[in-house]
Amino acid sequence: MLKLSGVIITYNEERYIETCLKSLSAVVDEIVVVDSYSTDKTKEICLKYNVKFIEQEFLGYIEQKNFALQQASHDLVVSLDGDESLSKELQESIIKLKPNWKFDGYYANRFNNFCGQWIKHSDWYPNKKLRVFDRRKAQWEGINPHDSIALFDKKAKTGKLKGDILHKTYQTYSEFNQKIEHFSSISAQAYYDLGKKATIWKTLWNPSWAFFKAYFLRLGFLDGYNGFVICVQTANLTFLKYSKLRELYRNKS
Structure with missing residues (x-):
């Protein structure tokens, strides 16, 4: 029977990592955790489980996840973030793959929990992710x-696959604001490194379109106040990204 590796990257994930590990341990034959030297109890919690725990300075989200893939013993992988877990239905779907693996990869929907509410619209669901793959x-x-x-x-x-990846996102508005600020800086730097430009048109139009698409076309208004917050912050992230990108070019000149 085929064997699967569960692969996770972490940094200060003490709040949710145990739920993640429990859901994976039911379906995989090994769990690999690549941690960026967490300063909370992430390592302590992980070591309670039979995991391969590797500490690695953060290389960037993409680079860190590719590094983590190479640490797995098995080629067939279930990849999760530390604040994600597998629903019971998704666990059962993955178990059924072991004697019946047919494809190069498998998608599952990610179901996001924001401030205690499961978000069913707002461009956040169905949030299709390829997380089970060769x-x-x-x-x-x-x-x-x-x-x-x-x-x-x-x-x-x-x-x-049937079932959802359960994602515990931001549980306070302050936490969401901090992440928007952080992610917009990373995005701006990445765009700058790629030579992408931030015209006035993009800076004004792209955030407006992001809100309109998420709130109206993706039915964000059906998620109530939290749906409105998510859609506003989706636009804000886009605006900050281009504003910071303009600032990077201005500082260079």
């Missing part, structure tokens, strides 16, 4: 901090 045919790509698994072969075949 690492020999895939790698993490994207523009930091936004990453996704990309299959090498354009003819690669993918399947869809």
